[in-house]
Amino acid sequence: MSTTSQFTERDVSEFFDRTTQTYLSFWDSEGVLHTGYFADEADTDYPAAADRTSDILAADAGIDATSRVLDVGCGCGNFLLRLAERTGCRGEGLDLSIERIRFAESRRAERAPTADITFRHGSATALPYADGSFSHVVSQDALFLVPEKPRSHAEMFRVLAPGGVLTISDFLQPRAEIGAAARRHVYDRVRWNGGYSLDGYADALTAAGFVDVDARSLDAHIRQTYRVLGHTARERAAGTADEAARTWILGFADSCDEIQAAIDRGEFGWGMVIARKPA
Ligand SMILES: C[S@@+](CC[C@H](N)C(=O)[O-])C[C@H]1O[C@@H](n2cnc3c(N)ncnc32)[C@H](O)[C@@H]1O
Numbered sequence: 377m378s379t380t381s382q383f384t385e386r387d388v389s390e391f392f393d394r395t396t397q398t399y400l401s402f403w404d405s406e407g408v409l410h411t412g413y414f415a416d417e418a419d420t421d422y423p424a425a426a427d428r429t430s431d432i433l434a435a436d437a438g439i440d441a442t443s444r445v446l447d448v449g450c451g452c453g454n455f456l457l458r459l460a461e462r463t464g465c466r467g468e469g470l471d472l473s474i475e476r477i478r479f480a481e482s483r484r485a486e487r488a489p490t491a492d493i494t495f496r497h498g499s500a501t502a503l504p505y506a507d508g509s510f511s512h513v514v515s516q517d518a519l520f521l522v523p524e525k526p527r528s529h530a531e532m533f534r535v536l537a538p539g540g541v542l543t544i545s546d547f548l549q550p551r552a553e554i555g556a557a558a559r560r561h562v563y564d565r566v567r568w569n570g571g572y573s574l575d576g577y578a579d580a581l582t583a584a585g586f587v588d589v590d591a592r593s594l595d596a597h598i599r600q601t602y603r604v605l606g607h608t609a610r611e612r613a614a615g616t617a618d619e620a621a622r623t624w625i626l627g628f629a630d631s632c633d634e635i636q637a638a639i640d641r642g643e644f645g646w647g648m649v650i651a652r653k654p655a
Contacts, residue, residue: 381559388523389472393473396479411598449472455514472500508540509537513532517547542649545649548572551643573645
C-alpha cells in the first residue's frame with residue numbers, strides 16, 4: 377500500500393489553472409465539471425446527469441428566491457448560474473483557480489448579466505465574507521481538495537446565518553489504505569491528499585458545530601460518470617490536433633478505467649451531505 381501524498385493549496389490551484397482549458401475542450405465547454413446523477417448503467421447522458429446532481433442539491437437545500445447562496449469551489453460557475461436562473465436567488469461563487477473564476481465571470485456576463493451573482497478568487501479556508509452572510513452554502517466535488525478540511529468547515533459554519541443550510545456533494549476516501557494505482561490515478565492526478573469516509577465526513581461536520589447531519593453514499597453515480605467520461609475523452613482525443621492536449625486527454629481516459637477499478641475496490645467514493653447551523 378502506498379503512502380499519503382502532501383499537496384498544498386498552491387499545488388491544487390496550479391493544477392486547476394493549468395488544466396482548465398483542456399477540461400473545457402473535452403468534458404463540457406460550458407464548464408459543468410462535476411459528478412453526474414445517472415438513472416442507471418444504460419444512461420450515458422452526462423450533461424443531463426450533471427444538471428440532475430445540481431437540481432437534487434438545490435432541492436435538498438431548499439433554495440428559493442429569498443436565498444443568499446455561497447458556492448465554495450464553484451469552478452466555472454455553472455451551479456450558481458443555474459441556481460440564479462431557476463430560483464432567482466442571489467449569491468457568490470468562490471474558487472481557488474483564477475482561470476476558472478475568469479471563465480465563470482465571462483459566463484455570468486453572457487448568461488445572467490442582471491443576476492445578483494458575484495465570482496471571487498479565494499480559498500475555502502479563508503472565506504472573504506462577514507459572519508452570517510449566507511442562508512445557504514453549497515459545494516460540488518471541491519471540498520475534498522482542501523488540505524486543511526477542519527478550517528474550511530469552520531469557515532462555512534461562520535459565514536452561514538443561524539439556521540442556515542450546508543449542502544454538498546464530495547469525493548470520499550472510503551478506507552485508510554490506498555493502493556499504488558488508485559494513489560496515482562485518483563488521488564495524485566488531481567493533487568488530492570485524501571479525505572473522509574462517509575461516516576468520517578458526518579463526524580467532522582458535527583465536530584464543526586453542524587447539526588442534523590445527513591450523509592448518503594452514491595458510488596454508482598461516480599462510477600458511471602467516469603465510464604461515460606472515459607468514452608467521451610477517447611472520442612474527443614481522436615479529433616484533437618494539438619499533440620500535447622491529445623496525450624493529456626488520452627492519459628485522462630486511461631485514468632477513467634483505473635478510477636472505476638478503484639471504486640470497485642472501495643478506494644474511492646462519492647456522497648452527498650446536508651447539515652444545518654443551529655438556529
Ligand atoms: C472538480 S472541480 C469542481 C468545480 C465545480 N464545483 C463544478 O461543479 O464544476 C474542483 C474545484 O475546487 C476548487 N478548489 C480546490 N481547492 C479549493 C479551495 N481550497 N478553495 C476553493 N476552491 C477550491 C478547484 O479550483 C476546482 O475548481
